[in-house]
Amino acid sequence: QVQLVESGGGSVQAGGSLRLSCAASGRTFSSYPMAWFRQAPGKEREFVTFINWSGGFTSYADSVKGRFTISRDNAKNTVYLQMNSLKPEDTAVYYCASRRAGILSTDPRTYDYWGQGTQVTVSS
Numbered sequence: 001q002v003q004l005v006e007s008g009g010g011s012v013q014a015g016g017s018l019r020l021s022c023a024a025s026g027r028t029f030s031s032y033p034m035a036w037f038r039q040a041p042g043k044e045r046e047f048v049t050f051i052n053w054s055g056g057f058t059s060y061a062d063s064v065k066g067r068f069t070i071s072r073d074n075a076k077n078t079v080y081l082q083m084n085s086l087k088p089e090d091t092a093v094y095y096c097a098s099r100r101a102g103i104l105s106t107d108p109r110t111y112d113y114w115g116q117g118t119q120v121t122v123s124s
Contacts, residue, residue, distance in 0.1 A: 004115035019083070033052045
């Protein structure tokens with residue numbers, strides 16, 4: 001069982017930066033891939049980025065490529081999302097997620113564990 005807790009959300013002006021953290025409990029964290037999703041009001045939850053268990057493979061949605069960076073520290077059971085050059089359209093609740101299967105998936109229905117979410121608001 002893995003429990004996930006996000007932090008680091010907040011309000012920022014367009015062009016600014018935020019760093020989200022997701023702390024995981026459970027001895028199996030280092031063997032699981034991690035992902036970030038986001039959900040804006042009235043919209044479906046969408047894939048943002050993925051990182052495999054070792055950190056050697058990452059994938060990004062086109063909308064955030066070049067601006068966001070996912071990383072993980074298995075010694076600290078934590079995954080990070082560095083968000084730069086933020087835009088108003090990045091405003092959403094951001095969720096970290098994990099799944100037992102190791103391969104990349106952008107479908108939120110295939111993830112087994114979820115955090116409670118953290119709000120990110122970008123003003124123009």
